[in-house]
Amino acid sequence: MTAYQDAMAHARQTEALAQIAGRLGWDQQTMMPRGANAQRSEEMAALEAVLHARRTDPRYGAWLQEAQAPDDVGAANLREMRRDYARNTRVPARLAAELARLTPLSHSAWEEARLADDVAAFLPWLRQMIALRREEGQAIANGGDPYDALMADYEPGTDSGTVAATFDRMRPRLVALREAVLGADSPPALTGHFPQEGQLRVSRRLAEHFGYDFTRGRIDLAVHPFSSGSGHDVRITTRVAVEEPFNCFYSTIHETGHAAYEQGVDPAFALTPIGRGVSMGVHESQSRIYENQLGRSRAFTGWLHEAMAQEFGALSVSSAEAFYAAVNRVNTGFIRTEADEIQYNLHIMLRFDLERALMRGALEAEDIEEAWNTRFALDFGYEVDKPSNGILQDVHWSIGLFGYFPTYALGNVYAGCLHTALRADIPDLDAHLAAGDTRPATLWLRDRLQRHGALRPPRDTIALACGFSPDEGPLMTYLEDKFSGLYRL
Amino acid sequence: MTAYQDAMAHARQTEALAQIAGRLGWDQQTMMPRGANAQRSEEMAALEAVLHARRTDPRYGAWLQEAQAPDDVGAANLREMRRDYARNTRVPARLAAELARLTPLSHSAWEEARLADDVAAFLPWLRQMIALRREEGQAIANGGDPYDALMADYEPGTDSGTVAATFDRMRPRLVALREAVLGADSPPALTGHFPQEGQLRVSRRLAEHFGYDFTRGRIDLAVHPFSSGSGHDVRITTRVAVEEPFNCFYSTIHETGHAAYEQGVDPAFALTPIGRGVSMGVHESQSRIYENQLGRSRAFTGWLHEAMAQEFGALSVSSAEAFYAAVNRVNTGFIRTEADEIQYNLHIMLRFDLERALMRGALEAEDIEEAWNTRFALDFGYEVDKPSNGILQDVHWSIGLFGYFPTYALGNVYAGCLHTALRADIPDLDAHLAAGDTRPATLWLRDRLQRHGALRPPRDTIALACGFSPDEGPLMTYLEDKFSGLYRL
Numbered sequence: 001m002t003a004y005q006d007a008m009a010h011a012r013q014t015e016a017l018a019q020i021a022g023r024l025g026w027d028q029q030t031m032m033p034r035g036a037n038a039q040r041s042e043e044m045a046a047l048e049a050v051l052h053a054r055r056t057d058p059r060y061g062a063w064l065q066e067a068q069a070p071d072d073v074g075a076a077n078l079r080e081m082r083r084d085y086a087r088n089t090r091v092p093a094r095l096a097a098e099l100a101r102l103t104p105l106s107h108s109a110w111e112e113a114r115l116a117d118d119v120a121a122f123l124p125w126l127r128q129m130i131a132l133r134r135e136e137g138q139a140i141a142n143g144g145d146p147y148d149a150l151m152a153d154y155e156p157g158t159d160s161g162t163v164a165a166t167f168d169r170m171r172p173r174l175v176a177l178r179e180a181v182l183g184a185d186s187p188p189a190l191t192g193h194f195p196q197e198g199q200l201r202v203s204r205r206l207a208e209h210f211g212y213d214f215t216r217g218r219i220d221l222a223v224h225p226f227s228s229g230s231g232h233d234v235r236i237t238t239r240v241a242v243e244e245p246f247n248c249f250y251s252t253i254h255e256t257g258h259a260a261y262e263q264g265v266d267p268a269f270a271l272t273p274i275g276r277g278v279s280m281g282v283h284e285s286q287s288r289i290y291e292n293q294l295g296r297s298r299a300f301t302g303w304l305h306e307a308m309a310q311e312f313g314a315l316s317v318s319s320a321e322a323f324y325a326a327v328n329r330v331n332t333g334f335i336r337t338e339a340d341e342i343q344y345n346l347h348i349m350l351r352f353d354l355e356r357a358l359m360r361g362a363l364e365a366e367d368i369e370e371a372w373n374t375r376f377a378l379d380f381g382y383e384v385d386k387p388s389n390g391i392l393q394d395v396h397w398s399i400g401l402f403g404y405f406p407t408y409a410l411g412n413v414y415a416g417c418l419h420t421a422l423r424a425d426i427p428d429l430d431a432h433l434a435a436g437d438t439r440p441a442t443l444w445l446r447d448r449l450q451r452h453g454a455l456r457p458p459r460d461t462i463a464l465a466c467g468f469s470p471d472e473g474p475l476m477t478y479l480e481d482k483f484s485g486l487y488r489l
Numbered sequence: 490m491t492a493y494q495d496a497m498a499h500a501r502q503t504e505a506l507a508q509i510a511g512r513l514g515w516d517q518q519t520m521m522p523r524g525a526n527a528q529r530s531e532e533m534a535a536l537e538a539v540l541h542a543r544r545t546d547p548r549y550g551a552w553l554q555e556a557q558a559p560d561d562v563g564a565a566n567l568r569e570m571r572r573d574y575a576r577n578t579r580v581p582a583r584l585a586a587e588l589a590r591l592t593p594l595s596h597s598a599w600e601e602a603r604l605a606d607d608v609a610a611f612l613p614w615l616r617q618m619i620a621l622r623r624e625e626g627q628a629i630a631n632g633g634d635p636y637d638a639l640m641a642d643y644e645p646g647t648d649s650g651t652v653a654a655t656f657d658r659m660r661p662r663l664v665a666l667r668e669a670v671l672g673a674d675s676p677p678a679l680t681g682h683f684p685q686e687g688q689l690r691v692s693r694r695l696a697e698h699f700g701y702d703f704t705r706g707r708i709d710l711a712v713h714p715f716s717s718g719s720g721h722d723v724r725i726t727t728r729v730a731v732e733e734p735f736n737c738f739y740s741t742i743h744e745t746g747h748a749a750y751e752q753g754v755d756p757a758f759a760l761t762p763i764g765r766g767v768s769m770g771v772h773e774s775q776s777r778i779y780e781n782q783l784g785r786s787r788a789f790t791g792w793l794h795e796a797m798a799q800e801f802g803a804l805s806v807s808s809a810e811a812f813y814a815a816v817n818r819v820n821t822g823f824i825r826t827e828a829d830e831i832q833y834n835l836h837i838m839l840r841f842d843l844e845r846a847l848m849r850g851a852l853e854a855e856d857i858e859e860a861w862n863t864r865f866a867l868d869f870g871y872e873v874d875k876p877s878n879g880i881l882q883d884v885h886w887s888i889g890l891f892g893y894f895p896t897y898a899l900g901n902v903y904a905g906c907l908h909t910a911l912r913a914d915i916p917d918l919d920a921h922l923a924a925g926d927t928r929p930a931t932l933w934l935r936d937r938l939q940r941h942g943a944l945r946p947p948r949d950t951i952a953l954a955c956g957f958s959p960d961e962g963p964l965m966t967y968l969e970d971k972f973s974g975l976y977r978l
Contacts, residue, residue: 016535019528023516024509031520035704036722039508042760046505050539215524233525271531 003066004074008272010063011081014054015271019229021047026228026235028104030220041104048100055088073274076455080273083156090140099132103399110398111223119369119387122398127365129400130358137359137402147359150403154280155410157457160356163406166413167349170472177480178330178342182381184487187325191316194245198311202245203238203252205307210256210290211442212236213263224395225251225337227258227287231270234262245308246327247338250291257290258283260442264450278454278461280404284411285418285462286445292341292412293419293478294441299433301327307436328486332382334389341412342479346379348409351394355402414462416475418445421466492555493563497761499552500570503543504760508718510536515717515724517593519709530593537589544577562763565944569762572645579629588621592888599887600712608858608876611887616854618889619847626848626891636848639892643769644899646946649845652895655902656838659961666969667819667831671870673976676814680805683734687800691734692727692741694796699745699779700931701725702752713884714740714826716747716776720759723751734797735816736827739780746779747772749931753939767943767950769893773900774907774951775934781830781901782908782967783930787813788922796925817975821871823878830901830968835868837898840883844891903951905964907934910955 001009021044028040054060064082069075106125113122137146140153148159200219207219217229222237229235236255240248261277269275277283294300298321305323309315317326330340336347354371357363363371372391373384384390396404423429426440433441448465455461462470483489490498510533517529543549553571558564595614602611626635629642637648689708696708706718711726718724725744729737750766758764766772783789787810794812798804806815819829825836843860846852852860861880862873873879885893912918915929922930937954944950951959972978 013535013538016532017539020509020513020532020536023513023532027512027516031707033703033705033707033722033724035702039721039759043505043509043512046502047509049502050506213524214522216522218520218522232528233522235522270528 002068003063004068004070004078007060007063007067007081008077010054010057010060011077011273012271014051015273015275017047017051017054019231019233019271021051022228022230023233026226026237028107029222029224029226030237037104037108041101044104045097045101049093049097052088052091052093052096055084056091056093061085061089073269073455077273079457080454084273087140087153090142091136092139095132095136095139099136099400102128102132106398106400107395110392110395114223114388114392117386117388117392119391122392123365126368126397129397130365130402133400133402134359134361145360147356147403150359151406152403154401154404154407155458156279157459158281158410160352160406163352163410166472167345167352167406167409170345170409170476171349173476173480174342174345177483178346180489181330181342181483181487182332184489187322187329187486188317189329189331190246190323190326191243192312193242194312195242196240199240199242199245199248200238202307202311203248206249206252206295206304207236207256209303209436210253210295210438211260211446212256216263217259219252225255227255227262230262230276231265231267234259244338245312249304250295251337253295254287254291257287260290260446261286261450264446265453266451269453269455274454276453278452278456279458280407281410281414282449282458282461284408285414286411286450288408288411289415289418289445290438290442293415294433294438296327296341297430297433298324299430300436300438302434303436325486328482330483330487332380334376334384335393337393342483343380345409345412348405350375350379351396351405352409355397355405359402413472413475414470416472416478417462417466417468417470418449419478420474421448421468491557492552493557493559493567496549496552496556496570497566499543499546499549500566500762501760503540504762504764506536506540506543508720508722508760510540511717511719512722515715515726517596518711518713518715519726526593526597530590533593534586534590538582538586541577541580541582541585544573545580545582550574550578562758562944566762568946569943573762576629576642579631580625581628584621584625584628588625588889591617591621595887595889596884599881599884603712603877603881606875606877606881608880611881612854615857615886618886619854619891622889622891623848623850634849636845636892639848640895641892643890643893643896644947645768646948647770647899649841649895652841652899655961656834656841656895656898659834659898659965660838662965662969663831663834666972667835669978670819670831670972670976671821673978676811676818676975677806678818678820679735679812679815680732681801682731683801684731685729688729688731688734688737689727691796691800692737695738695741695784695793696725696745698792698925699742699784699927700749700935701745705752706748708741714744716744716751719751719765720754720756723748733827734801738793739784740826742784743776743780746776749779749935750775750939753935754942755940758942758944763943765942767941767945768947769896770899770903771938771947771950773897774903775900775939777897777900778904778907778934779927779931782904783922783927785816785830786919786922788919789925789927790816791923792925814975817971819972819976821869823865823873824882826882831972832869834898834901837894839864839868840885840894841898844886844894848891902961902964903959905961905967906951906955906957906959907938908967909963910937910957 024044032040064085067078069078106129109125110122134146137150141149151160204219216232217234217236220237221239225238227234227236236259238248238252261283265275301324302320305320317323328340330342336344339347354363354368369391376384376390422441422444425444429440449461452461456464459470513533521529553574556567558567595618598614599611623635626639630638640649693708705721706723706725709726710728714727716723716725725748727737727741750772754764790813791809794809806812817829819831828836843852843857858880865873865879911930911933914933918929938950941950945953948959
């Protein structure tokens with residue numbers, strides 16, 4: 001075997017073990033009995049120790065140093081492996097094990113604190129998580145900015161300065177649009193009682209219509225919707241609130257977008273370093289374009305309107321036009337995952353600034369609730385009423401995901417670009433969407449983007465799919481056009 | 490750290506990883522999407538390679554050699570670790586990985602072959618499995634008998650000669666009893682349609698009444714009922730046939746017995762070498778005494794009769810006495826897991842002789858169907874009608890479990906001994922069972938046996954719990970008394 005082949009065989013086995021870790025994460029949030037938490041924490045720590053040892057194995061490092069890429073695919077695999085090796089060899093095994101042990105405990109503490117609206121109960125866990133991730137950020141930054149280093153785990157090839165600059169350009173336009181919309185007449189919301197079983201049936205239909213392959217996946221319930229796994233085992237979750245069916249439906253479409261990316265990668269890349277989505281931002285571009293530009297379009301909501309009427313009988317909004325307005329209604333809520341397309345990005349900017357401050361040591365766990373609430377009042381114009389509508393709403397920080405949030409807004413930016421390109425290529429897209437047929441769009445995305453996995457870096461992946469270099473312009477234009485139309489601005 | 494502490498820390502992490510492997514096995518049989526099979530096979534092979542490397546790590550061997558037991562618990566841990574290390578260092582890593590890769594594929598092939606009644610489709614997989622397990626048997630036997638060596642994985646401290654001698658003493662008495670019973674008038678069977686949801690509700694009640702801790706477990710559906718996991722995450726499965734509710738109910742009680750053993754082990758032993766059931770035979774003694782001596786007793790079936798009438802309305806057998814007879818009806822069926830307490834042991838003896846011949850090379854895969862069918866006609870007096878009622882009925886061989894079957898009959902023998910001892914200690918047991926209260930018996934078992942885990946070797950574990958040395962006598966007396974009464978012999 002050549003050094004390249006040795007490195008690839010090693011990485012493939014590591015990836016197989018990483019898939020197992022992912023499956024355990026899925027199990028913890030869907031199936032695991034409550035009393036198993038402490039034991040699971042120890043099991044995950046043992047697996048994390050194995051993964052860490054493999055990812056930092058000096059023999060692997062020697063193979064990577066010596067390896068010659070046989071072709072373009074090999075070069076991409078080497079790029080991924082070398083970046084990860086450099087990163088991982090900077091993290092002490094002790095720290096990796098501590099993070100693995102803390103994560104499920106902290107996650108459970110968050111779940112309970114959120115149900116009880118009890119920030120104080122969660123603070124000790126958050127404090128530990130912040131301390132460990134600060135330490136990890138410093139270790140992997142190698143003298144650079146710790147937050148940038150953490151962010152590069154999710155979005156390699158960017159930095160917080162560039163992101164902040166993009167956000168600075170978006171923000172005044174978003175705020176102006178939001179103010180105009182909230183000053184206009186609000187369309188009626190959809191009201192009613194939508195039983196769980198019916199929501200789950202529509203949910204499954206939505207996943208099918210967006211191309212989810214159930215022979216290689218499944219849908220279950222979880223507190224926080226997520227997608228998990230790669231290749232031939234990509235599972236998604238959703239949640240049900242009986243009076244808010246759009247929560248369930250658009251969560252499902254969102255996670256179907258993530259899953260479609262993983263299920264859509266060239267099978268020849270399975271379990272190799274490039275056999276997965278290239279970054280969280282690009283991942284999010286898929287989930288967001290499925291959810292928003294396709295799923296919340298006038299054309300597709302027409303189909304959903306029919307599907308809901310079939311399942312639930314007459315709806316409180318009876319015309320397709322009013323249904324479209326209800327789906328896209330700009331509300332004055334608190335929850336990121338339920339936010340409309342405009343305010344969603346303001347949610348991200350809030351979290352981005354807070355977590356950047358946290359990681360830099362400019363903010364501590366005990367001050368974060370106040371900082372959140374102050375900033376929220378400033379950005380949204382009203383006060384957070386309870387922690388589960390504020391600081392406790394998201395799972396991310398409980399499991400150590402600092403640096404992840406900005407990728408959601410980057411995903412929106414990328415989705416805006418992809419949407420412009422695919423509309424140009426598929427002029428009759430709306431006719432298909434109106435019939436519930438997303439295939440022209442989803443197959444375009446599979447062909448242009450999903451199947452390539454991590455063959456190219458994130459921005460190059462988007463640029464190749466779009467035919468132009470991505471920026472926030474198309475997203476902002478799309479939002480301004482869409483909401484000006486909806487709210488007759 | 491002392492060498493003992495080093496060895497224990499190593500073994501604990503290995504056990505945590507083994508628990509993960511068990512969870513994946515559970516997932517494969519309950520939750521995994523069908524298309525994930527090949528990928529899962531690769532994932533399992535990667536984990537098996539890690540486990541094998543850890544179990545045969547020369548540093549671990551050196552610690553085990555040097556280690557001094559600090560106390561009795563330590564001595565027991567060392568006994569378990571040293572035996573496993575000696576065994577595992579005899580298996581080449583390549584062979585362990587091949588077995589791990591083959592197992593899920595062969596399991597799926599069996600599932601499909603069983604549904605299609607197609608032995609030929611399963612034969613290539615069985616042939617490979619036999620070849621690998623023969624090779625493993627030879628490797629671990631170290632010059633001894635390969636089948637005995639495989640059996641020792643499940644029941645250390647016994648050998649096939651001893652088992653054959655026990656079976657030889659049991660067999661004429663079983664055959665005589667079976668002939669007498671089948672010559673007598675047969676009581677009416679329970680007939681009717683029992684919907685899945687109702688069966689699962691009764692099933693959950695049964696698990697609760699037998700002390701299953703749902704905060705540390707869950708019940709799901711699977712093709713073949715099983716129990717999986719140790720300590721704080723012990724999951725069981727059951728299956729439903731709408732016209733045969735006893736199949737579901739007694740499978741559930743059986744698996745609850747297995748789970749109760751694992752859930753009942755002293756929490757101080759969790760994830761240590763003695764923190765689990767000591768052998769499959771002792772495990773089976775728990776599942777069988779729960780299922781048969783307790784669950785199929787006149788007293789407890791009285792409670793079940795009421796519970797079923799509550800759930801399903803009037804039953805085809807209306808008196809408690811007739812219900813007891815229906816539960817214990819000796820049928821002329823084909824399926825081991827549905828067999829009455831007499832014929833069950835004849836099923837085991839058939840498999841024991843066949844698999845012994847297979848492992849010794851006296852029988853090959855292509856001849857096994859004929860050998861099975863011939864022997865079945867001889868032992869049971871009628872012909873196997875289709876492979877799913879014969880050679881394809883059990884999961885075991887498809888996943889390489891040769892040497893496992895005899896532990897079922899050993900479990901029956903041990904259950905007979907435990908039952909005699911607990912009846913002597915709890916004279917009013919039937920009054921409790923008649924009220925659906927198994928606690929006097931299950932707490933006796935927990936205190937006398939379950940909590941000790943693998944502190945003592947299998948026979949010592951049984952002898953200590955019973956107060957006498959185990960043999961087949963109590964089981965045979967129990968069976969002869971019970972069925973003489975039921976069939977007025």
